[in-house]
Amino acid sequence: MAKGFFTDTSICIGCKACEVACKSWNQLPDDGFVFTGNSYDNTGHLGASTWRHVSFVEREAPSGDGISWLLLSDVCKHCRRAACLEACPTGAIVRTGFDSVFIQPDVCNGCGYCVAACPFGVVDRREDDGRAWKCTLCYDRLQDGMEPACAKACPTDSIRFGDLDELQRIARARVEALHAQGVEEARLYGVDQPGTEGLNAFFLLLDEPEVYNLPPDPVAPAKQAAATWASVAAGALCLGALALGAALWGARGGEG
């Protein structure tokens, strides 16, 4: 049964309990103590030691009436077509029985292909051991029948964990309810996404994905492979034709 996260940003209060619970359960180190001056975000982005990250977007309210503060708890999307998994040459990255994407630390050789492949910038290498790390969807907790630490800690149930079908049903109903309340800008991100074939960790957003620093149209690189090879083939064909033309022209010149 596919499991996943539904992160509803409309009820996220930006408390960062998910970040702390994640680090506590997974015993991740801190990222250093740096005041960024970027709203209340002092951990910056997802990385080798930050597997949940809350971003804070201060901006003009779309209505032009005052300001708004968008809060989003970001996480590995556990893509249905996972670029990192496809890029991994050692087989360290696997799909689990929960349909999540898991990096086996004992197999990872630190080549970093997955880091470049991920269209969301989720995967990161740890500086000390060079291996790649990211959210495991709390694989260890799931095996014991517990929900992931971040969802467990979320005080407003903004992060929901469960069966993907059920989560998608809840999410669609939530969008409808918000639309009925006049929140027209509510939308789902990652449920139907051709480039990744859908995300197991998907989001309810209150603006365009770019506003949250999410790619509007992410694509797993390998998905473009066919098109790429076709272009290469076409190019090769053109080159061949050109070479042939040149040879023929040269031959004729030789005659002249």
Add this chain to the structure above:
Amino acid sequence: MGSNMAECHPVGFRWVMEAKKRGAKIIHVDPRFTRTSAMASLHVPIRPGSDIAFLGGLIRYVIENERYFAEYVRAFTNAATLIDEGFRDTEDLDGLFQGWNEEEGRYDLSTWQYEGVVGVVPAAGHKELVAEPGAGRSRPAARKAIAAATDPTLQHPRCVFQILRRHFARYTPEMVESICGTPQALFLQVAEALCENSGRERTSAFCYSVGWTQHSVGVQYIRAAAILQLLLGNVGRPGGGILALRGHASIQGSTDIPTLYDLLPGYLPMPHADHARTLDEYVRNNQSGSGWWSEFPKYVVSLLKAWYGDAATKENDFGFAWLPRLTGDHSHFVTVTDMAAGRVKGYFVMGQNPVVGSPHGSLQRKGLRSAEWVVVRDLALTETATFWYEGPEFESGELRPEDVRTEVFFFPAAAHTEKAGSFTNTQRLLQWREAAVAPPGDARSELWFVYHLGRLLKGLYADSNDPRDEGFRALTWSYSTEGPHDEPRAEEVLAEINGWRVADRSPVGSFRELRADGSTAAGCWIYSGVYEDGVNRAARRKPAREQSWVAPEWGWAWPANRRLLYNRASADPTGRPWSERKAYVWWDEAQRRWVGYDTPDFLEDRPPDYRPPPDAEGLATIGGDAPFLMQADGKGWLFAPSGLIDGPLPTHYEPQESPIRNPLYGQQCNPARQVFRRRDNPYHRAFADPRYPCVLTTFRLTEHHTAGGMSRWLSWLAELQPQLFCEVSPELAREAGLRNGGWATVRTARGAIDCRVLVTRRIPALRVGGRAIHQVALPYHWGWVGRVRGDATNDLLSFVADPNVHIMEAKALTCSIEPGRSRDRRRAATTRLAPPLHDAAPASRDLPGVGQRVSQPSQEPGEGVPHG
């Protein structure tokens, strides 16, 4: 209002989000746009320290547009009651109520009374009469039902309703805008939303926390909300109320079983040396003839029986003479200044970090340096434990550790997961927790520490024949212990708090079973019932889906497991619910009882049509239509004839330090506020001090816990907010030359601190009195020990307090800000800092007292403790 609930109470806020999901409208009135505002339907900016003007504006809107819940107001409040002929309002006396005594700096309350009635006992008891200077001199005389004159048509010029109308008549939307800086249109939007969502079918709630209380007129903020909610019929009904969000787990518990100097458990007043020589005198001064406080003697005697056991007999006044006595004001600030003057020898600091967390840190440290010994119990070495060798005074070279003579004892404390006990939360709900793990090393629980300290001390006094040691020797102190460290069993303490029948030590089921003859004992009468039948009801964990929506079997709420206080008001005077939608408890004529979803907060068999006969006494004085049974007249008090020492009605006063002159009255500040005129506690000029042009407000972040003792040591929390910063608007940043991410110095007469700069539009510049007023907002979580370090914001504050409860003014003061780090570590308590004022302060009633003495403090530090 006055609360940043999403950030400071994130777990409780889940229910606000739940309500929002179901369509509730959330309005956030706050100087800053916070994470709470981000979740709200509407954010309304307001100048810090002006909430009474805003609430007063709402009260006026409700009255003038006749939007009040007329039947509720007539039946359940004191709107119709006539007030003494001698009473004069702040409208008549330019900001003072009748009875102000300039020499003594306090009010005589005698004209604030109901006509023909003296000394109506308020819900909190008459503590101000016996315990606190600054109180009036009236003596409670009413021993029977209150027979105050009334005008049910609410037209009499001296009835409370008309007094209220006149009092707030000038709090117009225009006035609100000019005082609060809130645009009129936004204010009217709030007023309309509140009125639309109140009445028979709907109710609205206010949530507040220290944004309302931490002012020199803090108690009156809450009073203003109480008046508004009573007018709208939002008290005692589901979905209504005024919810005080407490700052830590079990702060409510430490008020109920108090760490406050002037209270005994269950809100019984601490006896005063001059007014409580005998039990009889104490009871006479505090018992009410009518209403619930007529039961007062039962609770006092039961408490004495719990503390002194068999030694408490009728013959010896149940040991009443052994209780310590108050001789005056021993509140926090007074204790610290007394300590600085060498009058307090020893000091226990448990679960607190006053050097960082309390106002005017340098004066706090000065106090500690003057004590002979200090005991600190905490998870780690806090700034309070290291005050004798670390801090700004040592950095600046003004002090050397070898000059400090205080002996400091540090005891490592167990964390909440390492000890059993109960938390009492905001909703008065007791929830039991078990120890999950044993505390490491020498760390022990507070219960362990206090029990064994008491045991050892009792051993030392065992052979004493000195009469003054009698009480200590008589004190019951026998709890059984368990485990390798002899940890006392917390449940035994709970059983004692609950109370028992002395004869067989069987637990009482309710405070109704307590007696004044010494046959019962109870450590805190309002908690009686939590251990009914010997079952720890605080430990109940029945899931919501297995019980009614009120969930009475999750934990236990005082009193009597009531989840909603004064819930008799959810039914109309005849006992029927005001509406089906808002039904909660009601009179069942067939059963002749009050029934409903919750424990009725009323005498369960008192019919709605019961009217007390003229000669009724005690509980017989409570009419069937009088829901507010803790009050002597059973009414909700729009006008408070007693119980408050700074006025029967809330009035807008400016904070001690304000950018503007009070636009409403000649009286600038709360005249009865508690000020400390000392050279080491300099104040700014009362308004428009050119040295300190900005408004300063302090706040908390989700990522840290108050003074940081629990969060600055933890890297996972510390990395989320690693440094002290100030929030400033882009306009202020431009004017002052501040750069986002750069450094700034924030300065008051008490000292200067360095912080990083966060430029954000979330903190707007407000237009007040025709000019822009800039705000600087500072969290106060940092200090100079721990994983992340920074200056202590509270070093900027002064000692100035509300006169009723002595709470500090931390949310509204003035400051200056400049770019860059100054590294100025001088503090007013160790150096003379305040630069002189060259121009004379303008004449206004309050100003000679404030303005002149600011630049020339009248006293050397430690020369007595003057009162406001």
